[in-house]
Amino acid sequence: MKTLLAIIVLLPFCGFLLNGLFRKHGTYKSVARLACTTILSSFIASAIVFGMLSQGTTAETVKYFDFINTDSIKIPFAFQIDHLSAMFLLIITGIGFLIHLYSSAYMKDEEPQHFARYFAYLNLFIFSMLLLVLGANYIIMFIGWEGVGLCSYLLIGFWFKNDNFNYAAKKAFIMNRIGDLGFLLAIFWLIARLGNANYADVFANVHNLSQTDITAITLLLFVGAMGKSAQIPLYTWLPDAMAGPTPVSALIHAATMVTAGIYMIARSNVLYSAAEFTQHIVAIVGLTTALFSATIAIKQNDIKKVLAYSTVSQLGYMFLGLGVGAYTGAVFHVMTHAFFKALLFLGAGSVIHAMHHEQDIRKMGGLKKYLPITHITFLLGCIAISGIPPFSGFFSKDEILAAAYEKNPVYWGLGVAGAAMTAFYMFRLYATTFLGKFRGTQDQEHHLHESPAAMTIPLIVLAVLSVIGGFVGVPEVLGGKHLLGEYLSTVIVPEPHHALAHNTEYMLMGISVAVATIAILFAVSQYSKKPQLEDATGLGKVLENKWYVDELYNTIIVNPLNALGGFFKNIVEKSGIDGFVNGIGRFVNYLSRQIRLVQSGQVGGYILMMVVSVVIILFIWIHDGEIYKFLVTKLF
Amino acid sequence: MPIQYYIILSMVIFCIGIAGVLTRRNTIIIFMCIELMLNAVNLLLVAFSKMHYAASLNAPNHATVGSEGQLFVFFIMVVAAAEVSVGLAIIVMMFRNTHSVDANFLNRLKN
């Protein structure tokens, strides 16, 4: 097991080193093959691990070496392999591999050294994400956490010659960092209370912590999750992160990095189950985010921005699930969301590729006859995300909504409203892009073609997964066994669960499916015939401008900070410190100029000075004691 | 004769020499005042040699105690002679170049 885990983690890292250091010497084929092979091997190894665990191997903690070894704190560098991390391993390496494959065709336009740089960063990202989910204590998780933040920055700003992309990358990293502060404080608190941050020790000693401790730690951990998984108020970086290449958006901002927050809270479910106050906060924040970003997505016109806000919204759902205690449901939704969101992003990438980097959906339309495979897979993804049975999205979303209903029917109601909006904007996107007449230029129409196999194969695979992926979590009420729930029960301590009556569950399911279907039909009928090309007014305008949140942040936070920095620069630094330091230089200059006048060149003057100094020296020497006494009596 | 008299006499002449060096601008006069100072010192050295001779009346080497002082005076005179010759050569050269013996003229060490 130890070597298997080492292989899983180190292979991508080697891929990063090789592609990164030798990026000027690789060809497209060699670089792509190296990168994809490392991830594929990691996937196979992860599958073996998964198989071993399912066959009955027990979960274990594998320690490699002592990371921090002092008297008061001992942090080992250890991996924890259990059902939860094995599942995430599969998701990360599997979808990672598909996206690597996709990128090998999508990024062909780049020069070889940038192509190699891209794959190096992608491999590094996979490595960091694996560290994150495999860590056996919060410190190792934090290392991976920072690593994925870094790779996100590097990849968003991949086309570094564009200043706007660089701003987006900086924004992502800085917002992440704000969340990381919360995470770090939580870790420090834990270590201060318990002496180490290992999962096993922390979860076993939960009863030793006071209620304030637990609430504070869970809240701070949630702040970290807010930054990484783009919840209100730290979500504005995700839409801007669409500046990066589309496969990056698919991998990082749909399937893996943004789910790190969910993973962390799922892993800490023991802590969260003990902190009821935090759970309320988590649920409310998640729900608000889900609704808020869904409203924004309704009016966006960039294909990737719609998907970005959709991601934020779905993450909100996952947090809602965590907040009401449905940890398994949230993890389930992570899995299905990874499938269909990656699919949707890759499909969008295929469309962008065909339209020669045009991303405005108002200029698309009627693409279904030019891009058949993309069309079908995109449609399947849209149906899945809208929660129509028997696609995967239905099962995971429904599980969350049922748990929400148990806690508080209002949560459920708002959740259903959000689901309706989800279906609406997704099918608005689908209809505007694929149905109707083509609205682009003649030139673009000429160049429309289906994407190469390297891009369509991942689309097909993900589409299949989106369709059948839900069957691992069929709830009892529909007659299935919740395989995923049983699988994860070793890690996730299930909350006491008052089962809903079957009738209630049927009713809930029926209502959500009906609402979603109505929204779909409405959207398709609205947008397939005459799409809205004119600028929105009134509420639409507000939504289109993302409720002006970015502008709000700018005025409240960014501009004052800039002004403060400017103040420090101009007044404190320039006049104060610089003035002082330069002033010393000027003063020394002046002094030396004055003293130089002593050297008049007149020998007579020199001799005069000599005589005077001799006189003084003799005087002091003779009257040594008296001078001292004189000074003492005068001064004191 | 108490030694203080000689010391004070010698100092007076020495200070007159210094006053001359500081006050006069003619290089030759300055040079002569330097000779004056040297002579004051010579006088004092001879006086001290006699003082040591007087103080050592009971010692066994009484006959030669204190002769170092007078020998030192001898060497001072030697050095003064050499110095005068070279110094005057310099002054002559300076006069040849600038046609003046003004000490203030020689401010090449300025700045």
Added chain:
Amino acid sequence: MSATHILFWFLSALAVVSALMVLFSKNPVHSVLWLIAVFFAISGHYILMNAQFLAIVNIIVYAGAIMVLFLFVIMLMNLNKESEPRKNVWMKLAGAISAGSLLMILVSLVGQATEVSHKTLIMKDGNIGLIKSLGKILFTQYVVPFELTSILFLSAMVGAVVIGKKD
């Protein structure tokens, strides 16, 4: 007051007055002459202390050779009363004051010094000033410095000639 004392005071007065005249003469030739008077007075002091050798050497070397050299140079440059450069009054004052203060300090030093407070010196007796004793010591104990002075003279000569060359 014995004859020795009278002679001492007379010679001292002569020396001081002549030195002051060296200082205050406008004509450089006059200054040279007053300086010669100072040398004679000092030689008189030497004879009073029975340092015969030094007295004679003082006259021969200083008054005879060095002052003559000075006169040669003054004559060469044709200096007389008019060509005396003017000196700044303040500098004169500063020089006089500093020299005066030096004198006062030194005098007070002598007043305080305990090592010399009760020493006297023998004026007329003692053989150490005679040529015979000095010569004996010079050529036995201090012969190396003696030889070195010859080299010193050589270098001084060479220097004077080199500097004075008219090129």
